[in-house]
Amino acid sequence: QVRLVESGGGLVQDGGSLTLSCVASGQTVNRYVLGWFRQAPGKEREFVAAISGSGNLDYAHSVQDRFEISRHNGKHTAWLQMHSLKPEDTAVYYCAMENFAARISYGVARYDYWGQGTQVTVSS
Numbered sequence: 001q002v003r004l005v006e007s008g009g010g011l012v013q014d015g016g017s018l019t020l021s022c023v024a025s026g027q028t029v030n031r032y033v034l035g036w037f038r039q040a041p042g043k044e045r046e047f048v049a050a051i052s053g054s055g056n057l058d059y060a061h062s063v064q065d066r067f068e069i070s071r072h073n074g075k076h077t078a079w080l081q082m083h084s085l086k087p088e089d090t091a092v093y094y095c096a097m098e099n100f101a102a103r104i105s106y107g108v109a110r111y112d113y114w115g116q117g118t119q120v121t122v123s124s
Contacts, residue, residue, distance in 0.1 A: 002026045002113045006095045009118030016122070017083045022095030022115060024076040033098040034071055034078040035111060038091035038120075045094070049080060050104045058104050063089075085122045092117040 008020040022034060035050035049059045049069040057069055063082075071078040078095065096111035105111070 002097060002099065004095045004097060004113055004115035006093065006115040006118040009093060009120045011121045011123065012085055014085065014087060014122055014124050016085050017081070018085065018120060019082070020080040020093055020095075020118060020120075022078045022080075024078075024097060024113075027076055027097070027099075029100075030073040030076075031100055031102065033101045033104055034069075035096045035098065035104070036069065036078075036080045037094045037096055037108065037111075038089075039094070039117075040088075040091040043091075045108050047106045047108075048093070050106075051078060052102055052104055054102065056104060058106075082120070085120075087122045087124045089120060090122050091120060093120050 003025045030053045033052050036048040039045040051069045066084045068081040094117045095115040097113040099112045
């Protein structure tokens with residue numbers, strides 16, 4: 001059974017930085033995509049960034065050039081470095097895994113496993 005655990009959320013001022021971590025347990029093969037999604041109050045969950053096992057990356061336009069996703073296959077861990085944070089980045093951030101996938105998907109329904117979420121709040 002795959003389990004994803006996020007950490008690193010918190011409260012930060014406008015323009016600040018945070019780094020989120022996601023550790024995957026119960027997974028032994030690196031053929032999967034790790035993605036970050038977020039959900040603000042009253043809004044749908046949306047794609048933020050994702051990385052494949054071979055290192056292909058993609059980002060939502062709203063975070064391009066401000067966020068950076070990375071992963072360590074041996075540690076089954078991914079990180080989301082967030083810089084120049086804005087109040088509109090405030091949301092619960094979720095780590096997700098699309099298992100046995102080589103290409104990045106952007107839809108929530110494509111991901112098989114989800115973490116419990118970590119709150120990121122950016123104050124103005």
